[in-house]
Amino acid sequence: MKVFTLACADCGTVVAANELERRREMHCPGLDCEATLRFSDLPEEARSAFLANREQYRIRD
């Protein structure tokens, strides 16, 4: 299974695509980092592949 991530350009903290997709937009969780991370910051190819297999990245209730 492909694992997609985004690294914050400011602090290097890495966030999994599933977390970005869930929130769409989030404050970077890095220590004292003011950056904003968005699902749309992922490359188009990664977004498409993630969304096509979205259920794989979710925990079933």
Added chain:
Amino acid sequence: MKGIILAGGRGTRLRPLTHTGPKQLIPVANRPVIEYAIEDLREAGITDIAVILGNKGREEIQAHLGDGSAFGVDVTYVVQGNPLGIAHAVGCCREFVGDDDCVVYLGDNVLKQGITDLVASFETGDHVAGIALQHVEDPGRFGVADVDESGRVHALVEKPQEPPSDLALVGVYVFSPAVFEAIEAIEPSWRDELEITDAIQWLLEHHGSIDSHVVEGWWKDTGKPEDIIEANRLLLEDVEGAVSGRVADGAEVSGRVDLHEGARIEADAVVRGPASIASGTVIEAGTYVGPYTSIGPDSRLVGAQIENSVVVGGSTIATAERFVDSLIGRGATVGSADGRLPTGNRLVVGENSQLEL
């Protein structure tokens, strides 16, 4: 070589302690369990470490570890979010690891002898992965490896009915970058997780040589309360007595007692090591602290008898009762009901607590 510490997970088996904090910060011998993983990696020469965070307890772990400099390492945080399996967590570190090898360490595991031998064994051969194993009495409860006499792994079986050996997988792995190819090739298991055993099995089938290293000292997964108490006992076996705190005249202290600066043992209290008493804690008159006990910071013990137990910290225990094999969470208060009517236990017990009265 890079390090990856898994610090996600929901800690369901450690509730109610994990309702208010991550399991990786529960202290064992008065140190959060994740610090042992960091120490082992550092001693193996690995100082560039990714810490994988879940949705729970993320801020507390970041606040504790900071940028890692206080522990002599450089920490990069990786937010996995949903707990989609160990292999998914490792997959999130692809960019961080790059072309290096990496050690994956489950952040709630503790190994007596560290990982230096495991890393050295992997580095001296031409392997795509290395796994740590330990002889266990009940291999059917674990992932089990089928290993030949040279230590080469032939197969991994998860909780087998007929185990091919008594060698269980310990929560530390070494990987070449080929692991990312394996992670991409495997699919989630029946429990919706990308399993690291599936990734290792894929490496075995497609790349061949996987090294194994049998861990001779003890290993504990601190996932359950009894495991915390047992890990605490094992770690205190090796504690060196160091009295930096204050022992009053008339107090009785024997054995190896690690009394932190700012801790105090008052007259007519008895402390028998091995034991650890953290800063800001006061052991008052009439109290007995027996072997294999860790009392966390800023606690107060008045008249209690306690042995083979862990008090996380910020607690007051003011009763003449005797406590054994107990795990007492942060900020707990245990008082006396003597003289109160009607007689009986008065309890405010959190969800998922376990009591034996």
